[in-house]
Amino acid sequence: MLVLGIETSCDETAAAVVSDDRRILSDVVRAQIEEHRPWGGVVPEVAARAHLQVLDHVVARAMAEAGTEFSQLAAVAVTGGPGLIGGVIVGVMTAKAIAAVHSLPFLAVNHLEGHALTARLTDRVAFPYLLLLMSGGHCQLLIVDGVGRYQRLGTTIDDALGEAFDKAAKLMGLGYPGGPALEQAALRGDPRRFALPRPMLGRPDCHFSFSGLKTAVKLAWERLPAEARSPQAVADLAASFQAAAADVLADRVVRAIHRFRQCAPEGRPLVIAGGVAANQVLRSRLARVAEGEGMSLVAPPLRLCTDNGAMIAWAGLERLQLGLSDGLDFAPRPRWPLDPSAAAVHYAGVKA
Incomplete structure (x- = not known):
């Protein structure tokens, strides 16, 4: 077919x-x-x-x-x-x-x-598997039980990671599209130069927050005198941001793996998907996380992220x-959660 x-x-x-x-x-x-x-x-x-x-x-x-x-x-x-x-x-x-x-x-x-489902196209991954979906509009951890069957373990309570990458890049004058530009700049940077926060780190749930990290980048940049805003400073701030994001992802994913293991058979992989999954530093960090937890990491080819x-x-x-199709009266949807039954998340007045 x-x-x-x-x-x-x-x-x-x-x-x-x-x-x-x-x-x-x-x-x-x-x-x-x-x-x-x-x-x-x-x-x-x-x-x-x-x-x-x-x-x-x-x-x-x-x-x-x-x-x-x-x-x-x-x-x-x-x-x-x-x-x-x-x-x-x-x-x-x-x-x-x-x-x-x-x-x-x-x-x-x-x-x-x-x-x-891209990992099933490229790598024939069987259900169930743990999914980290990260893009410009979404950052979620889900158990994929089957087509149309998802259990959301965690979501961002404010900004998606891709949006944070793009906004941070814009603040530093790296141009558009920001995510790839920030990744390239970070290659030349020192990730230890700027002390940036790791939002939600250590919390018992699997949720994310990136607005505070984005704000911290803005404040760090504004505190630099104009004469100190050199290409090296940009690279160092980009690398510091990327390292903070990687630490947050690693912490959240480990917690999700522990929850996933309570209801999944042995040998199931961690799958990453979405545009941010093309970032090589994040891929490498998540591969080490998966290996440390005795899991394999499945990541689609870059062009399919x-x-x-x-x-x-x-x-x-x-x-x-599965015998499914839709009528021609289908109405386009600006919002369409994978797990409609997932409870709303509340933190500091923010609901996701």
């Missing part, structure tokens, strides 16, 4: 064709870096207009590179949420049109589930194989 996957939830316009034997026949991603660079971040209306302008061409290229016709598809899958609602609408309406014209099943995929159509096509295939 072949499924076309379409992704437009943020600032990548993507389409891919994936087969049920785990072959990625095409994977086309058109980034919007130049459109958003003048603003230093993603502007929702700009993103939606850019998706509208190029999505038809991206889909056509994905189909051509896969060497297939719409009549040969088993279904069309699309990100139905969560995400920037303008972009999600563009993708959903395009996928509905394709499904209607070619009499194909329509599959509305949770964007987070696309990330969550950031938003892409292949993960949406694969998640659609997984749902299709």
